[in-house]
């Protein structure tokens with residue numbers, strides 16, 4: 535992948551130098567490095583200078599996250615979710631936005647659900663999909679899903695701002711906002727991941743799945759105490775590539791100190807033969823005590839965690855693009 539105004543070599547040097555203290559030790563993102571801009575995306579449309587690293591604006595991602603949480607609990611079929619959908623529509627309106635609407639049959643009745651797909655063109659037929667679920671759990675009262683739902687959705691909105699501002703070469707990048715990830719009663723194969731099951735089946739049927747070089751899912755990535763698990767159900771080479779990206783950015787200490795299998799929106803894509811990785815921190819509070827509770831609130835989160843995951847995703851996308859151009863030359 536190559537970005538306008540940023541030659542591949544410049545990109546390699548610029549991004550590779552991020553947060554590195556010269557001895558390869560992981561460092562927190564400094565206040566100076568963070569959020570140069572409190573500016574709106576429309577003010578931020580100029581491609582960066584050749585040596586300027588491509589990084590997310592975590593303060594802006596955090597602002598989106600807070601705005602999502604302010605809608606309150608957002609399960610499918612609720613007025614708050616409809617408001618959230620209008621918000622996503624507005625934010626992504628200039629991004630070749632596709633709405634994938636379908637009817638989901640759940641243990642508590644039928645729901646109209648919508649996946650949103652924002653498409654940023656590249657220069658090859660390949661596609662890299664980056665996903666998040668935007669619904670929140672219905673079965674717990676007052677559950678606002680600051681980490682579980684809003685953190686990754688806020689991050690994807692910020693990635694949209696970045697992709698809009700930096701045209702790139704290599705595979706297209708599609709951002710998918712999944713509906714209906716959460717179970718209505720108990721997590722089973724049939725009561726979970728409604729949106730990703732629908733889209734993976736559709737894309738397998740129409741041939742799109744074959745174009746997807748990689749699916750990178752983010753889920754629960756805002757915890758101030760960030761520890762991304764190695765999901766053993768994910769595609770091993772893609773998990774390794776994420777780790778390489780984290781290493782390039784001197785951020786590997788946040789990754790893979792634990793490993794476990796996680797069922798998530800990656801499951802239907804893996805079944806459809808799409809290489810997929812779940813970037814998830816499934817240890818939210820001591821022993822995961824805040825997961826699926828009303829305590830999943832913004833005060834537990836940190837912009838640094840969004841910064842780490844956002845930058846590692848961008849670096850992974852860049853590495854996938856480098857591979858594509860190598861394959862082409864062979």
Ligand code: 1BN
Pocket residue numbers: 682716721753754796797798816
């Ligand atoms: C992640 C966030 N998940 C649900 N909300 C998926 C999941 C379900 C992960 C059960 C582990 C166990």
Ligand code: ZN
Pocket residue numbers: 671682716826
């Ligand atoms: Zn959940």
